[in-house]
Amino acid sequence: MRDGGQAAPDAPAVAGGQTAPEARERILGRLRSARAAAGGPAVHAGTAPAPGEAVARAGHAAAPRAQGEPGARPPDTAFLAAKAWPPAERLARLRRCMEAVKTEFVEATAATWPAAVRELLRSAGARNVMAGAGSALAAPLAAACAGGDPPALLLYDRPVEELKESLFSTVDAGITSCLGSIAETGGLILCPSPEEPRLLSLVPPIHLVLLDPASIWDTLWQAVRELGWARSIPPNALVVSGPSKTADIEQTLAYGVHGPKRLVVVLVDGGGAGSPAPAR
Amino acid sequence: MTAPAADFRASATAALADPQIRANFRRAMDGLMAKRAALFADPEEWRALRALGAAIRARSLANLPELLEQLEERCGANGIAVHWAETVAEANAAVLAILRAHGASRVVKGKSMVSEEMHLNDFLGAHGVESLESDLGEYIVQLDEETPSHIIMPAIHKNGRQIARLFGEKIRGAQYTEDVDALTGMARRVLRRKFEEADAGLSGVNFAVAETGTLVLIENEGNGRMSTHVPPVHIALMGIEKVVERLEDVPPLLALLCRSATGQTITTYTNLISGPRGPREKDGPREVHLVILDNGRSRIFLDPELRATLRCIRCGACMNHCPVYTRVGGHAYGTVYPGPIGKILTPQVEGLKARHELVHASSLCGACVEICPVRIPITEILLRLRREASHRLPGSTVREAGEARNPWEDRTWALWRRVHASAGLYRLVTRLLARLRRLPPPRLGPLRAWTAARTAPRPAPRTLHELARDRGVRDA
Numbered sequence: 001m002r003d004g005g006q007a008a009p010d011a012p013a014v015a016g017g018q019t020a021p022e023a024r025e026r027i028l029g030r031l032r033s034a035r036a037a038a039g040g041p042a043v044h045a046g047t048a049p050a051p052g053e054a055v056a057r058a059g060h061a062a063a064p065r066a067q068g069e070p071g072a073r074p075p076d077t078a079f080l081a082a083k084a085w086p087p088a089e090r091l092a093r094l095r096r097c098m099e100a101v102k103t104e105f106v107e108a109t110a111a112t113w114p115a116a117v118r119e120l121l122r123s124a125g126a127r128n129v130m131a132g133a134g135s136a137l138a139a140p141l142a143a144a145c146a147g148g149d150p151p152a153l154l155l156y157d158r159p160v161e162e163l164k165e166s167l168f169s170t171v172d173a174g175i176t177s178c179l180g181s182i183a184e185t186g187g188l189i190l191c192p193s194p195e196e197p198r199l200l201s202l203v204p205p206i207h208l209v210l211l212d213p214a215s216i217w218d219t220l221w222q223a224v225r226e227l228g229w230a231r232s233i234p235p236n237a238l239v240v241s242g243p244s245k246t247a248d249i250e251q252t253l254a255y256g257v258h259g260p261k262r263l264v265v266v267l268v269d270g271g272g273a274g275s276p277a278p279a280r
Numbered sequence: 281m282t283a284p285a286a287d288f289r290a291s292a293t294a295a296l297a298d299p300q301i302r303a304n305f306r307r308a309m310d311g312l313m314a315k316r317a318a319l320f321a322d323p324e325e326w327r328a329l330r331a332l333g334a335a336i337r338a339r340s341l342a343n344l345p346e347l348l349e350q351l352e353e354r355c356g357a358n359g360i361a362v363h364w365a366e367t368v369a370e371a372n373a374a375v376l377a378i379l380r381a382h383g384a385s386r387v388v389k390g391k392s393m394v395s396e397e398m399h400l401n402d403f404l405g406a407h408g409v410e411s412l413e414s415d416l417g418e419y420i421v422q423l424d425e426e427t428p429s430h431i432i433m434p435a436i437h438k439n440g441r442q443i444a445r446l447f448g449e450k451i452r453g454a455q456y457t458e459d460v461d462a463l464t465g466m467a468r469r470v471l472r473r474k475f476e477e478a479d480a481g482l483s484g485v486n487f488a489v490a491e492t493g494t495l496v497l498i499e500n501e502g503n504g505r506m507s508t509h510v511p512p513v514h515i516a517l518m519g520i521e522k523v524v525e526r527l528e529d530v531p532p533l534l535a536l537l538c539r540s541a542t543g544q545t546i547t548t549y550t551n552l553i554s555g556p557r558g559p560r561e562k563d564g565p566r567e568v569h570l571v572i573l574d575n576g577r578s579r580i581f582l583d584p585e586l587r588a589t590l591r592c593i594r595c596g597a598c599m600n601h602c603p604v605y606t607r608v609g610g611h612a613y614g615t616v617y618p619g620p621i622g623k624i625l626t627p628q629v630e631g632l633k634a635r636h637e638l639v640h641a642s643s644l645c646g647a648c649v650e651i652c653p654v655r656i657p658i659t660e661i662l663l664r665l666r667r668e669a670s671h672r673l674p675g676s677t678v679r680e681a682g683e684a685r686n687p688w689e690d691r692t693w694a695l696w697r698r699v700h701a702s703a704g705l706y707r708l709v710t711r712l713l714a715r716l717r718r719l720p721p722p723r724l725g726p727l728r729a730w731t732a733a734r735t736a737p738r739p740a741p742r743t744l745h746e747l748a749r750d751r752g753v754r755d756a
Contacts, residue, residue, distance in 0.1 A: 023574075024364035027520060030578040031345040037582075076335075079328040080532065097545070160563035164510075168476045185535075185546035194560035198509050202502060220546075221531035230527045233492045235358070235555035236509070236564060241546045244502035246464060248417035248433060250440045251311050254464040257416055258471060259502020259549070 080221045083184060090183040090216040091267075097186025101242035102255055104264045113268050114144030117175065117208060120264065121151040126172035126206060132196040133157035137175055137210065156197050167199060173206035174199075174260075180215035182223060187241040188265065189223060191234050198236055207260040209240075213267050288613060288637040295608040301437060302607065308436045309599075309606040315543025316597060316651075333536045334655040336529045337591040340521075344581065347490040347523045348572065354493025358555035360568045371573045372403045375482070375515055378569050379409055382513055384479030388471075390497070390504040391415040392484030393431055393594060394517040394573055396616045400482070411482070414471050414503035416464065423450045429610030431617060432541045432596040437609050471503070481507035481565070485518035486593075487533060488570070491526050493554055495570065498534065500548040508553060514565040516553070520577050521590035533593060536653035540595035576629035582677040586661060589624050591654045598648035598658065604641055613638065620648035624661045628679060632669045636684035639665040688725075713739040714746070 085093055095105055108116040118141075121129055129145070131138045133155040145153040154171060156163065176196045179189040188209050192198040201207050217223040220239065224230075229237070244259030255261060295301050320326040340347060352362045363378075365371035371394075379387065387409055389395065401422065404411040413422040417434035421427065424446050428434030435443070440458050447466055448456040454466050483504055487496040495516050497504050508514045524530065538544045557564035580586050599605045599619030610618035615626040615638070623642060627635040639662050648658045667673065670689065672682030699705050713719070719736050720727065727736075749755070 021364075023366040023370055026366055027364060027572075027574045027578050028345050028348065031348075031520075031581055034578075034582040034584075034587075035345070076328065076332060077532075079325070080332075101548070156562060158562065160510075161512075163562075164476060168472060182546075187546050187550070192561075192564075194558070194562060197562040197564075199563045202505050202509065219531065220534070220550075221528060224528055224531060229552075230491055233494055233527070233552070233554045235553075235558050235561070237552045237554075238505070239546065239550040240548065241550075242548050244500070245548055246416045246501045247542070248415070248420065248435055249443050249460045249463055251308055251433075252440070252460040254460050257464050257468055257501045257503070258414065258475075258506050 077221075080219060083222075084218045085183050090218070091213050093183045094181055094186055094216055097184075098242060098263075098265065101186070101245065102263075103186070103242045104262065106264060106266045108266055108268055110268055110270045113210065113266050114140045117141065117266060118144045118151065120208075121173055121206070122149070124173075124206060124262070126151045128152040128154050128171060129173040129175055129206075129208070130154040130156055130167075130171045130200060130204060131175050132193075132200060134195040135177065136195075137177060141175065156200055160197070160199060167203050171204045173208060174201060174204040175208040175210070176201050178209050178211055179227065180217055180223065181211055182218075182220050182239065183216050184219045185241065187220070187239040189227075189237065189239055191237045193234070201238075201240065202259050205256070205260055206262045206264065207240075207243075208264045208266055210266045210268050213269060288641055291612040291614060292604075292608040292641070295612040300439070301609045304437055304439050305606055305609045308433065309601075312543060312600040316540055316600070319539040319543055319545060329532060329536055330653055330655060332532050333593075333653050334591065336524060336533060337593065337654045338588075340524045340529070341581070341587060341590055343525065344520070344523070347525055348520060350490040351488055351493060351523050352572075354490065355570055356493075358493040360493060360495075360555060360570050363569060363571045364574075365571055366574045368398045368573070368575055371398050371517070371571050371575070372400060374571050375400065375517075376404065376407055376409070378513065378515055378567075379404075379480055382479060384513065385409055386474070386478050387411045387480050387482055388414050388474050388478040388503075388507045388511065389418070390481070390483035390499065390507040391418055391434070392482065392517050393616065394484055394519055395482065396428060397519075397575055398517070398573070400517075412471075412474050412478075414474070414501075414507055415499075416467055416501060416503075419467055419471065420446065423447075427611070427616075429618065430596060430599060431594055437611065471506075475503075475506040475510045478507075478511040480513040480515060481509075481511040482515050482517065483508050485516050485522050485570075486537065487530055488518055488523045489525075489527050489530060490523050494527065495553040495568075496530055496534075497551040497553065498538065498547040498549065499551070500542075500544075502549060505549055505551055508551065509564055512565055513567045513569070514553075514556075515569045515571065517571050517573065520572055520574050521581075521592075537593050537595050540597040540651070540653045576679070579677060579679060580625075580628050585664060586624075586628060586678070588656050589621075589628060589661060591656050592621050592625070593654055594621075595653060597651045597653065601647045601651050603643060603645060603647065613641075620658045621656070624656075624658055624665065627665055627669075631680035631683070632665065632678060633680040633683035636669040639669060707743075707745070710743040710745070714741055714743050717741060 099105065106116055106120060127150050129151045131141055131153060138155060142153050145151060176190060179191050181188045188211060190201055240263065243255050243261055243263040244257050245253060245255045246257040247253050355362050363374040365374055385408065387404065389411055401411045413419045418428065420435040420438065420443055429437040440460060443463060444456060444458040447454050447463055451466050451470060457463065483497055485495045486498050489496065497508065534550065538547055553568065556568045557566055577590060580589050598621050602619050605619040613622055615622045617625050623638045627638055642662050644659045644662065646659050652658065668676055668678045668681040669684040670682065670686065699709050717739055723731060
């Protein structure tokens with residue numbers, strides 16, 4: 001199914017598809033007719049109407065302003081590429097941005113993180129923590145949680161249909177890895193997988209994420225380019241910048257509205273966090 | 281619950297007289313403006329980012345038919361089923377057909393303005409499907425059987441006390457409280473159960489990426505992820521204009537959108553959905569459907585000037601900064617999209633005859649143009665639509681162009697033309713006015729609409745020609 005996007009243009013819609021072919025043709029036909037009237041297909045980076053178009057509408061003053069129209073020249077992304085922070089400042093900036101929206105940080109090493117996670121959960125009163133079966137985090141965490149005292153380690157080891165109820169009602173925390181983070185705005189890039197299912201970072205009230213402090217990109221723009229997602233993108237990827245929040249009641253910030261109430265970033269110095277793609 | 285009557289004048293007057301609406305909006309809009317301004321403090325960055333954002337959106341529109349086809353192809357390759365709908369009715373039918381195919385009767389929804397265009401909740405309700413809004417603001421509005429008053433903050437017209445009363449009445453077992461955390465907790469309890477039980481999830485789309493077949497969805501609450509990832513079926517709704525060419529077009533647009541909309545540099549969740557549950561995955565929807573709705577957009581696309589309307593990324597900043605919107609609030613417009621963008625979008629979609637009042641509901645101050653992150657020339661489009669409302673321009677494709685013609689206005693200007701075209705008549709009329717020193721009875725007939733809130737000007741005792749002659753200027 002995921003073949004790098006090389007499917008035939010007319011690949012039929014998948015199961016349940018209720019396409020209305022005449023709607024598709026009418027919409028696309030109208031869009032193309034607009035361009036035919038404007039003097040042939042648009043150039044790659046242009047929206048400025050053909051000169052004749054403005055003249056044809058000379059009956060009114062507000063004719064399209066050809067030279068003021070953005071898109072007439074290639075967009076300037078140099079200022080995005082220039083955004084960079086020295087490696088030492090990236091982590092500080094990340095922390096500042098994410099702590100401002102109530103994300104918590106814990107510092108650990110490749111050897112100490114399982115115990116650090118256990119202690120944090122114990123003090124939070126969590127009965128258990130769920131990791132993905134087959135994830136690199138499961139084994140070290142199993143060793144740390146083996147004593148019989150809470151938190152117990154649970155494994156996301158079957159389809160959600162068999163797990164939904166306990167996921168919603170009994171799992172207190174979920175733990176995942178991430179691909180890295182974003183210094184400019186704060187945010188962790190998560191890429192759920194069969195080993196680390198999607199809901200692990202969403203449904204339990206506490207979400208713990210292991211982050212290698214060496215994998216911090218300057219901007220999301222750089223991360224997206226360097227991850228090569230334009231060629232092959234996972235079915236689900238996301239950036240998480242804090243615990244769930246809302247300001248829908250009187251602009252007053254409230255945390256934990258639907259998703260996790262706490263987001264804890266465990267900084268694992270030395271890269272033992274299982275991050276598959278260190279940034280630089 | 282659907283669109284109220286389109287009498288802007290009456291509803292605006294009522295809103296202006298309502299101190300609660302005035303206070304709630306003033307407070308919220310001041311906060312949003314200050315938060316946004318703080319994040320665009322560097323004028324150089326604002327200029328560069330905005331130029332890039334406008335260029336990306338303009339480029340996307342320039343290649344719209346090709347990009348839509350590419351999006352369809354890539355989505356198909358990713359396992360996302362694409363459905364096209366020219367009208368709201370077709371889009372509703374497509375959604376219902378998908379739900380029926382799965383026997384779905386309980387649906388949870390993330391925020392989607394396209395679904396508001398479709399009046400989807402009413403439609404599904406009438407067909408026996410419970411469609412529950414899960415964005416807290418949308419949930420509040422739905423609970424009170426209202427429509428959103430702002431495209432980003434749907435319940436902005438309500439204050440804490442009003443919401444506390446609403447929850448106390450409508451949520452089973454709720455104790456009255458004005459504590460925002462407690463109110464949020466109540467909604468969490470109700471909605472988590474709904475997410476768990478839902479047969480299908482609906483969402484909007486912030487951007488759809490043609491090159492990868494990716495749906496980008498941003499949110500703070502997690503309800504978007506819940507709606508799109510917990511139920512077995514996910515149906516995403518988008519307007520045809522939401523497509524962008526490349527994945528790397530998305531970060532700068534998100535930077536503009538988040539900062540302009542809520543004064544954040546990034547939302548809590550930025551979700552990239554590029555397919556249903558993979559063969560080895562344990563969760564995620566088994567099916568993802570994308571409904572692409574036209575609803576008048578391709579008609580707007582036909583006009584090279586009006587096409588800029590479709591650049592909109594739905595940040596709502598034009599509302600927050602509009603001297604009209606901030607005073608009358610969103611409901612006064614009686615439209616799905618209120619404020620400046622609503623004033624140019626709605627008349628083009630629904631027709632100038634039905635909605636011509638909206639294009640006049642502006643002082644043309646240009647605040648919206650100044651802050652629009654993709655540089656939509658809103659005032660120019662308003663002026664164009666004002667002209668089109670009374671006089672269809674040659675080759676016009678605007679819906680109901682020329683149909684909002686006012687015969688009184690036409691006669692007035694015909695007379696004006698006549699007087700100015702004839703020297704004798706002009707002399708007679710100006711002298712008459714100078715002697716009478718007053719205009720026709722200002723409180724009579726159609727003039728009243730003007731003079732009710734303004735003082736009629738008083739003609740000078742001597743005409744310009746007479747004054748000029750006194751200074752030795754001779755008649756030609």
